[in-house]
Structure formats: C-alpha cells, structure tokens
Amino acid sequence: MIGSLFALIGLASLTAAWFPAWNEYRHGKQFAAKGGVALGLVLTKSRASAGSVTVLGFTKQLENYFVRYRFTVPTGRQIVGDARVTPEQWAILEERGPIKVRYLPDDPETSHVSGQESRRSRLETLIFTLLGAGFTGLGGLMVLIVLKKDRPPT
Amino acid sequence: MSAPSFWQLAKNSVVLWVGLMFVPIGVVFIAIGITMGLEELAFAKHGKMAEAIVVDRSLQKADFDKNPSTRYLIRYRLMTEAGEAVERTREVPVEEWERLEPGSALRVRFLAEASDQARVTEESSWPAVAAFSALGLIVVGVGAPLIAFAVRDMLRQSRVWRTGTTVSAIVTAIAPSSTRINGVQQWEVRYAYTDSNGRKHEGRSNCMPQDEAKQWHRGDRGQARFDPRIAASSVWLGNPTPARQELSANEPHHPG
Missing domain, CATH: 2.40.50 (OB fold (Dihydrolipoamide Acetyltransferase, E2P))
Structure with missing residues (x-):
C-alpha cells in the first residue's frame, strides 16, 4: 500500500518535472512546422527577484525577467501573451516597441518570442526529477518485494 | 535574598519580548487600515464628482536599476468647487492608458476640503482596508495573549519571590x-x-x-x-x- 503511494507520488513528481518540458518541445516543433509570425507590441516589462545562489561563499542574486506583449492574428483578434525572457532580450526590448511573435494559428494563445526561457527553472526540474525518481524507485521496490512475498511457492 | 525587580523578570521573559514585537506591528497595520477606512468613508459621504481632463500621459520604463516594472501614468486636471484647478498623476492599467488620450474626459471623485485628494471614480480602498485590518488583528491576536501570559507569569514569580x-x-x-x-x-x-x-x-x-x-x-x-x-x-x-x-x-x- 505504502509502496504504491510512493510510486504514485514519484510518478506525479516526474510528470510535474517533465510535462512542461515535453509541452515546450512539442510546441517548438509545431512553431517550426506551421507557426504563424506577427509583429506584436511590447506592453510591459518587469523583473522580479528569484532568490539567491551561494557557491563557495560567493552569493549571486537571481532575477527573472518578464515581458507582456500584444499581437493581432489575421482574424483581427488581439492576443496578449506573457513570456519569461533572458536578461539580454529584456534589455533589447522596449515598451511600446515592436516584438516578433510566433504563434500557432490553430491555438494563437500559444505563442513564443525570441529569447524566451522556460517557465520552470532548471533547478525546479532537477528537484522534481530527483524526488520523482527517488519515490518511484523506492515505491516500485516495495511493491516488488510485496508481490514476491505473496507469490505462492511453485 | 532580595526579590528581582519587574524589569529583571521582564528581561528574562522571551515570551514577553516576542509579544512586544508583535503588538506594535499589528497596531501599525490596524492604524493604517483605520486611516484608509476613514478616508474611504469620507469619500463615500462627502466626495464630489467632477469631470477631469487628461492633460498628459507618460510611461515610466522598467530598467535594471530603479524601476522593476513598467508604469503607465496619466496626468489629469480637475476643477474644485472653489474654482481651483488641481492636477494629479495616477498609475493606470495599460488598456486605460491607451484609451485616455490627452484631452479626453475622466470622472473623478474628490474631497472638497482636501482637493489634493482625488481619485478615479471606480477606485476603492476597501479591499486594502480589509487586508490591513485583518493582518493587524491577526498579529495583535498573536502578540497580545503572549504579553498577557508573560505578565501573568511575571506577577506570579514576583508574588512567590515576596511571599x-x-x-x-x-x-x-x-x-x-x-x-x-x-x-x-x-x-x-x-x-x-x-x-x-x-x-x-x-x-x-x-x-x-x-x-x-x-x-x-x-x-x-x-x-x-x-x-x-x-x-x-x-x-x-x-x-x-x-x-x-x-x-x-x-x-x-x-x-x-
């Protein structure tokens, strides 16, 4: 029972770690194959602290950089999108300035801009992966042991 | 052996100091909540409606140093009942900023006795009043019982020391x-x-x-x-x- 629960928690953590990455990969393929391009307008830029990392006594402050933009698809519909971007891209983009937006014509809410970074940080993915692998491994092992014990001798 | 003073007992009471840290913070939050609430009530009772004219709009860009995010600002002018022209600057959502071109009209509410206090009609501070007051009450609610508990124990210790x-x-x-x-x-x-x-x-x-x-x-x-x-x-x-x-x-x- 506990083994199954552990395995379930592990699988949920692995899904949480890799589903967004798989989604981004899938969208990347779709953008390349049939993505539309529009010239959007940068509405706002913002940055927010993302904590700090200390390595060998040297502390580095981390920051996330965001842009909000708006673009119009051929049907005339206006779409507002948000993206986390690299600091270099954030510095280049200007409020009320242009921004090149790729979007999926079938689902224009799914869009992508140059310098866009994954919503989930690598550290988060690593933590969820380790947790998921640990729980799945432990839970699977416990289930196997129970199954082996319950098997009638041949 | 002489009984310790109240101050000596207080110095050793960690619970008392924690309580004394909590209560003033909570009181400050409650005071902010009450002040905002009174201002809101004043606007509800004595606020006058007026047509304001957008005189300018500007944009404060985000940068790596001082401004962490983009701010869309409008500057508007309104005439008070005394015939005095007052200009105010306010941050607005981007959609409103795009709609409010210079020269366009805007409905604002202002207090006759404090014409520098004006606000766009649909603005309300009640959510902030509730948030500040609730937070203050929670913090005081934690701190006050700690002080009461610590004082009671100090009185007990003092009494046992003496008698x-x-x-x-x-x-x-x-x-x-x-x-x-x-x-x-x-x-x-x-x-x-x-x-x-x-x-x-x-x-x-x-x-x-x-x-x-x-x-x-x-x-x-x-x-x-x-x-x-x-x-x-x-x-x-x-x-x-x-x-x-x-x-x-x-x-x-x-x-x-």
Missing part, C-alpha cells in the same frame, strides 16, 4: 531550554522540592546562559520558593555557591 515559602530543592537536570536568544541556546535548571505537606513537586528555572546553568549538576542542592496556596507554583532561587549534596529529603522554611 513564598523557601525550600531546599534538588537539581534533577541541567538541560537546553526551547529558547534561543540571538541564535544562542538558553539553558534551564530543573529541580524537585517537597512542600509543607510532604508532596513532591518539580519546577524549572528561567532561561539562563549555558555557563551559568553548567555551574549546577544533577544532585546539587539549591533553593526554591513555592506559593503556599498553590504548592506546585515555584521559582528557582539558586545559590551563589552551588555545592553538590546528597539527594535527600528537604525541609521547607519561610524567608527571613
């Missing part, structure tokens, strides 16, 4: 307490004593630094004082020169 029955007590343990002051672990002396009726009780001293606590050892005999009405209520008096003695019966006697 209690002095008794010989045996140290049963020297242990870290659950308190840390500035990251330094505090220790406590645990002791046992027997009241006038021959019933055994246990007590704990106030928190003390490790060095002071380590002067005592299990089995040492010190002095405690207990409340004759509630014999389980006691204070640790200690002893200037703790000496290890046998764990044996002890006799109560009155101070002086």
Whole structure:
C-alpha cells in the first residue's frame, strides 16, 4: 500500500518535472512546422527577484525577467501573451516597441518570442526529477518485494 | 535574598519580548487600515464628482536599476468647487492608458476640503482596508495573549519571590531550554522540592546562559520558593555557591 503511494507520488513528481518540458518541445516543433509570425507590441516589462545562489561563499542574486506583449492574428483578434525572457532580450526590448511573435494559428494563445526561457527553472526540474525518481524507485521496490512475498511457492 | 525587580523578570521573559514585537506591528497595520477606512468613508459621504481632463500621459520604463516594472501614468486636471484647478498623476492599467488620450474626459471623485485628494471614480480602498485590518488583528491576536501570559507569569514569580515559602530543592537536570536568544541556546535548571505537606513537586528555572546553568549538576542542592496556596507554583532561587549534596529529603522554611 505504502509502496504504491510512493510510486504514485514519484510518478506525479516526474510528470510535474517533465510535462512542461515535453509541452515546450512539442510546441517548438509545431512553431517550426506551421507557426504563424506577427509583429506584436511590447506592453510591459518587469523583473522580479528569484532568490539567491551561494557557491563557495560567493552569493549571486537571481532575477527573472518578464515581458507582456500584444499581437493581432489575421482574424483581427488581439492576443496578449506573457513570456519569461533572458536578461539580454529584456534589455533589447522596449515598451511600446515592436516584438516578433510566433504563434500557432490553430491555438494563437500559444505563442513564443525570441529569447524566451522556460517557465520552470532548471533547478525546479532537477528537484522534481530527483524526488520523482527517488519515490518511484523506492515505491516500485516495495511493491516488488510485496508481490514476491505473496507469490505462492511453485 | 532580595526579590528581582519587574524589569529583571521582564528581561528574562522571551515570551514577553516576542509579544512586544508583535503588538506594535499589528497596531501599525490596524492604524493604517483605520486611516484608509476613514478616508474611504469620507469619500463615500462627502466626495464630489467632477469631470477631469487628461492633460498628459507618460510611461515610466522598467530598467535594471530603479524601476522593476513598467508604469503607465496619466496626468489629469480637475476643477474644485472653489474654482481651483488641481492636477494629479495616477498609475493606470495599460488598456486605460491607451484609451485616455490627452484631452479626453475622466470622472473623478474628490474631497472638497482636501482637493489634493482625488481619485478615479471606480477606485476603492476597501479591499486594502480589509487586508490591513485583518493582518493587524491577526498579529495583535498573536502578540497580545503572549504579553498577557508573560505578565501573568511575571506577577506570579514576583508574588512567590515576596511571599513564598523557601525550600531546599534538588537539581534533577541541567538541560537546553526551547529558547534561543540571538541564535544562542538558553539553558534551564530543573529541580524537585517537597512542600509543607510532604508532596513532591518539580519546577524549572528561567532561561539562563549555558555557563551559568553548567555551574549546577544533577544532585546539587539549591533553593526554591513555592506559593503556599498553590504548592506546585515555584521559582528557582539558586545559590551563589552551588555545592553538590546528597539527594535527600528537604525541609521547607519561610524567608527571613
């Protein structure tokens, strides 16, 4: 029972770690194959602290950089999108300035801009992966042991 | 041995200091909530509606230094009842900023007696009033009982010091307490004593630094004082020169 629960928690953590990455990969393929391009307008830029990392006594402050933009698809519909971007891209983009937006014509809410970074940080993915692998491994092992014990001798 | 002053007892009461930190913070939040609430009520009762004209709109760009996010600002002018023209600047959502071109009209509410206080009609501070007041009440709700608890215990200690029955007590343990002051672990002396009726009780001293606590050892005999009405209520008096003695019966006697 506990083994199954552990395995379930592990699988949920692995899904949480890799589903967004798989989604981004899938969208990347779709953008390349049939993505539309529009010239959007940068509405706002913002940055927010993302904590700090200390390595060998040297502390580095981390920051996330965001842009909000708006673009119009051929049907005339206006779409507002948000993206986390690299600091270099954030510095280049200007409020009320242009921004090149790729979007999926079938689902224009799914869009992508140059310098866009994954919503989930690598550290988060690593933590969820380790947790998921640990729980799945432990839970699977416990289930196997129970199954082996319950098997009638041949 | 003279009874410690109220200040000496207060200095050793960690609970009191925690409570004293919480309550002023909560009071500040409540005060902000009340001030905003009164202002909101004043706007509801005495606020006058007026047509304002957008005179300018501007954009404060985000940068790596001072401004963490883009701010869309409009500057508008309104005429008060006294015929005075007042100009105000306000941050607005991007959609409103795009709609409000210079020269366009805007409905605002203002207080006749304080014409510098004007606001766009649909704005309301009630959510902020509720948030500040609730947060303040929670913080005070945590801090005030802590102060009450600490003061009650200090009064108890003071009373037992003054009117209690002095008794010989045996140290049963020297242990870290659950308190840390500035990251330094505090220790406590645990002791046992027997009241006038021959019933055994246990007590704990106030928190003390490790060095002071380590002067005592299990089995040492010190002095405690207990409340004759509630014999389980006691204070640790200690002893200037703790000496290890046998764990044996002890006799109560009155101070002086």
